[in-house]
Amino acid sequence: xxxxxxxxxxxxLFVLGSATMNFANTLVEQLITGYESIQSVSCEVRRxxxxxxxxxxxxxxxFFQKPDKLHVDxxxxxxxxxxxxxxxxxSYVEGDPKGYSRPISKLETDMLISLRKVPATAMDHxxxxxxMAETNLPPTSTFPVRKGYDTGxxxxxxxxxxxxxxxRIEMFTSSDLKQAIAKIDYSxxxxxxxxxxxxGLHQSIMWMGGNESKETTRFDHLSINKPIAQNMFKxxxxxxxxxxVPSFDQMYPQGSTK
Amino acid sequence: xxxLSLKDIFSRVAGLTFTLYPLLSSLGSDVTLPxxxxxxxxxxxxxxxxAAVEFRRLAITSTSTCTRASFHWAAAYEYGLANxxxxxxxxxxxxxxxxxxxxxxxxxxxGKNAMTTxxxxxAAFYFQGLTQGTTQPVSRLASRSLAVTRLHQRNxxxxxxxxxxxxxxxxxxxQAIDNYARGSDKNPRIxxxxxxxxxxxxxxxxEYQNAARSLILxxxxxxxxxxxxxxxxxxxFAVISFFEVTWYSGSIYGGIDAAHRYNQDRLENCASEITxxxxxxxxxxQLPILRLQYKF
Numbered sequence: 001x002x003x004x005x006x007x008x009x010x011x012x013l014f015v016l017g018s019a020t021m022n023f024a025n026t027l028v029e030q031l032i033t034g035y036e037s038i039q040s041v042s043c044e045v046r047r048x049x050x051x052x053x054x055x056x057x058x059x060x061x062x063f064f065q066k067p068d069k070l071h072v073d074x075x076x077x078x079x080x081x082x083x084x085x086x087x088x089x090x091s092y093v094e095g096d097p098k099g100y101s102r103p104i105s106k107l108e109t110d111m112l113i114s115l116r117k118v119p120a121t122a123m124d125h126x127x128x129x130x131x132m133a134e135t136n137l138p139p140t141s142t143f144p145v146r147k148g149y150d151t152g153x154x155x156x157x158x159x160x161x162x163x164x165x166x167x168r169i170e171m172f173t174s175s176d177l178k179q180a181i182a183k184i185d186y187s188x189x190x191x192x193x194x195x196x197x198x199x200g201l202h203q204s205i206m207w208m209g210g211n212e213s214k215e216t217t218r219f220d221h222l223s224i225n226k227p228i229a230q231n232m233f234k235x236x237x238x239x240x241x242x243x244x245v246p247s248f249d250q251m252y253p254q255g256s257t258k
Numbered sequence: 259x260x261x262l263s264l265k266d267i268f269s270r271v272a273g274l275t276f277t278l279y280p281l282l283s284s285l286g287s288d289v290t291l292p293x294x295x296x297x298x299x300x301x302x303x304x305x306x307x308x309a310a311v312e313f314r315r316l317a318i319t320s321t322s323t324c325t326r327a328s329f330h331w332a333a334a335y336e337y338g339l340a341n342x343x344x345x346x347x348x349x350x351x352x353x354x355x356x357x358x359x360x361x362x363x364x365x366x367x368x369g370k371n372a373m374t375t376x377x378x379x380x381a382a383f384y385f386q387g388l389t390q391g392t393t394q395p396v397s398r399l400a401s402r403s404l405a406v407t408r409l410h411q412r413n414x415x416x417x418x419x420x421x422x423x424x425x426x427x428x429x430x431x432x433q434a435i436d437n438y439a440r441g442s443d444k445n446p447r448i449x450x451x452x453x454x455x456x457x458x459x460x461x462x463x464x465e466y467q468n469a470a471r472s473l474i475l476x477x478x479x480x481x482x483x484x485x486x487x488x489x490x491x492x493x494x495f496a497v498i499s500f501f502e503v504t505w506y507s508g509s510i511y512g513g514i515d516a517a518h519r520y521n522q523d524r525l526e527n528c529a530s531e532i533t534x535x536x537x538x539x540x541x542x543x544q545l546p547i548l549r550l551q552y553k554f
Contacts, residue, residue, distance in 0.1 A: 059383045075383045188358040
């Protein structure tokens with residue numbers, strides 16, 4: 001009896017172990033691990049969004065350094081500055097009565113992903129696919145490697161181009177790949193380290209509720225793994241006499257116009 | 259024998275052209291020189307929208323992405339000259355998508371477009387980026403343009419800092435900024451208040467000819483009003499009064515407007531001393547290679 005129990009337990013352990021190993025070897029994990037060699041990035045970001053005939057251009061300068069240091073200077077449409085010094089996150093929109101600030105350990109998942117994603121990469125999407133089972137999909141002439149991930153809410157497909165670079169992410173309603181929700185194409189690649197690619201151009205299309213919205217993001221003046229002045233991450237230098245609160249509800253109380 | 263009308267001939271020639279076009283274009287791998295000369299001719303004639311369309315057509319028919327990018331840039335430049343900045347921006351998007359190495363040239367034009375639409379924050383963003391990591395003459399043009407943009411943002415110290423980024427001798431530009439800082443703007447409210455005394459609003463902003471004109475016209479019409487009232491000529495009085503109200507309100511509005519004009523001229527004079535007429539012009543004879551000429 002004991003032997004039988006042990007063999008079942010061992011089998012379960014083996015299955016779990018192999019599954020874990022499988023997750024660790026997924027394309028998502030490989031890509032994220034590759035980006036770990038990038039310690040700092042500074043760049044200019046131009047994002048053009050077109051949704052329902054409304055066009056919005058966002059321009060910002062980004063200084064990113066691991067771990068958890070970030071400075072984003074949004075010039076337009078809303079002049080906003082984000083500074084994260086490695087322990088605390090600060091965000092302030094010019095003209096607002098208060099700013100938003102929280103210890104990084106208490107940030108919500110989405111904000112944490114925004115803070116930790118390496119600029120000019122697809123990390124914001126990849127981090128949401130971590131730990132999910134991977135499915136091999138048939139290759140195409142343009143994309144010799146294609147992997148699928150069932151996130152529960154949608155089915156994501158990662159496609160590598162002939163140079164082994166993440167060139168496309170597609171999202172579908174289900175694994176039959178019939179109804180697309182979104183498509184993001186990556187191009188204008190820059191090799192940050194051998195085999196590690198940053199994409200200078202991200203072009204995405206989203207289809208929701210019968211509407212199509214497009215977004216083009218360009219990353220210029222990319223500087224990778226070069227020293228960044230530490231003053232960029234000192235919040236006190238950029239926010240004087242600003243009252244910071246830890247929640248958006250406190251920033252914009254009910255009844256306020258914003 | 260059938261006779262052909264002018265419309266028939268046109269439609270046949272057009273049909274033949276469209277039929278032969280793919281064949282003709284397939285013979286050469288890319289654009290031929292006479293085709294670019296037509297676009298250049300349109301541009302030289304000042305027909306910038308037509309030149310832009312012609313460059314767009316050349317871009318569409320190009321097989322090489324670099325060539326396509328150059329023509330889209332040229333189309334963007336022509337749309338910019340035609341003050342159609344939204345189409346110019348779309349062409350620049352195409353150019354940058356086709357050739358990422360064209361970014362510097364695209365950002366220069368985007369900065370210019372942003373200045374045209376008086377979107378100073380956006381213009382500053384583009385020019386600031388170009389002041390770093392670029393060589394002469396791009397950095398010089400970018401730093402001067404950034405200084406002008408800062409002036410428009412009412413940031414005189416920022417204008418000085420921007421000009422300091424230029425690797426060139428910018429003594430005259432600094433002098434112009436100092437002179438601008440030493441001077442002062444006219445207050446449009448004071449201009450309007452002074453305008454209640456005909457001519458004085460204009461005089462406040464140094465427009466003495468307009469001041470004299472306003473004073474004379476208002477005096478004449480007030481005299482006319484008084485005279486017709488004295489003589490009980492109420493019909494002519496009403497007509498003269500109507501015109502006098504127009505002249506008098508014009509004097510007040512003119513006082514406000516003159517102050518705005520004064521401030522704008524002061525700023526533009528300073529800006530032109532900083533840029534020294536610096537501008538970029540494409541050398542279309544080099545197309546499909548995009549080559550810019552920097553004139554200072």
